[in-house]
Structure formats: C-alpha cells, structure tokens
Amino acid sequence: MSATERKIARCVSCDGFGWFEDEFSGEAEDCDWCAGAGYVFRDESGRDKPIPKRDYAAVAAELEQLEVERLREMGYQGEARKPWRQAIRKDTHLGRNPYCRDADS
Numbered sequence: 001m002s003a004t005e006r007k008i009a010r011c012v013s014c015d016g017f018g019w020f021e022d023e024f025s026g027e028a029e030d031c032d033w034c035a036g037a038g039y040v041f042r043d044e045s046g047r048d049k050p051i052p053k054r055d056y057a058a059v060a061a062e063l064e065q066l067e068v069e070r071l072r073e074m075g076y077q078g079e080a081r082k083p084w085r086q087a088i089r090k091d092t093h094l095g096r097n098p099y100c101r102d103a104d105s
C-alpha cells in the first residue's frame with residue numbers, strides 16, 4: 001500500500017550497527033529492532049519496521065549508500081560493507097570489517 005512511500009532510516013536502536021555487544025559477556029547479539037540489518041523501513045507515520053530479507057536486493061544500493069555515509073561520519077574512508085555481508089554477519093556475529101586493519105594503503 002504505502003510501499004512507494006517508505007523510507008529507509010538508520011536503526012535508532014543500534015545506530016546502524018545491526019548488533020550489540022554485551023558489555024559483560026562480550027557476546028554480540030543481533031538488534032531486534034532492525035533484525036540485524038542496521039536499517040529499517042520508516043513509514044509515513046514514522047513507524048519503523050525491519051527490512052524483510054526478500055527486500056534486501058531491491059534496496060541494496062540505497063543501503064550501501066547509507067552505509068557509506070555512516071562510515072564517513074565515523075571517519076572511515078574505505079569501502080562500505082556490502083549488503084550481502086550483512087547476512088554473513090548474522091552467522092559470525094562480530095561483523096567487523098576484515099579490511100579495517102590494513103586499510104591504510
């Protein structure tokens with residue numbers, strides 16, 4: 001119905017990370033609010049919903065752009081995480097960018 005009106009917003013719960021790290025146990029957990037994607041669909045009334053997995057492909061370019069912006073905000077100059085990596089991240093939990101460490105080329 002309002003599918004064309006939906007916007008993608010950064011998840012307010014995890015601030016785009018898609019997961020939380022437990023301060024005490026050190027274990028990572030996927031964010032419930034965005035189902036681990038880091039971004040949600042926001043409808044006209046301002047309600048957020050997780051982006052369904054089947055919609056990832058349709059919004060992949062937009063997600064990637066948002067991720068680039070988010071990483072720039074944090075001062076990261078490298079390449080954004082690809083959307084397909086977010087699925088992998090669910091399995092590995094700690095979805096640190098493996099290129100972060102030697103990205104100063």
Ligand SMILES: [Zn+2]
Nearest residue numbers: 011014031034
């Ligand atoms: Zn979230």
